Amino acid sequence: MTTHTFENLHGTGVLRCAPDGPPLDGERAALDLIGETYGQEVDLVAVPVERLPDDFFRLRSGVAGAVVQKFVNYRLRLAVIGDISAQIAASDALRDFVRESNRGRHLWFVGDAAELEERLRA
Numbered sequence: 001m002t003t004h005t006f007e008n009l010h011g012t013g014v015l016r017c018a019p020d021g022p023p024l025d026g027e028r029a030a031l032d033l034i035g036e037t038y039g040q041e042v043d044l045v046a047v048p049v050e051r052l053p054d055d056f057f058r059l060r061s062g063v064a065g066a067v068v069q070k071f072v073n074y075r076l077r078l079a080v081i082g083d084i085s086a087q088i089a090a091s092d093a094l095r096d097f098v099r100e101s102n103r104g105r106h107l108w109f110v111g112d113a114a115e116l117e118e119r120l121r122a
Contacts, residue, residue: 006040010120013041016113019048025055026063030070037076045071046116049082057087057094064097068107079108079116 005016015037022029024047033045055061071078088095101107110116 004036006042008041009117012120013043014046014116014120015040015042015044016046017048017051019050021051023053024051024067025053027066027070030067034070034074034076042076044077044079044120046079046081046113049080049084052080057084057091059091059093059097072106077106077108079110081110081113081116083111084109 003018007014055063088098098109102109108119
């Protein structure tokens, strides 16, 4: 059974997803995850990289765009937690996407929970 935890990190309500849940592989999966935030004071959903299919990192597939757009539409931020260095090394477009995302507020790619906490502290 997948368990998620709700926590407050530096004034931000966070839904921290378990690594063993269903893949975040499109709009339906994004909406299911967004639905789990209802009734909670959640501003950001933290998803382990293990929950993302390979297509998420192939930008041409449209998976990342569809997922991120759903989170933006529902005014939730998304943080991907984990090592994606291999995916970045294989794709200049992904490297640029990650860099631009990390400059904004809607989507962050962080190496671990400590990095997420540091970004929220800032």
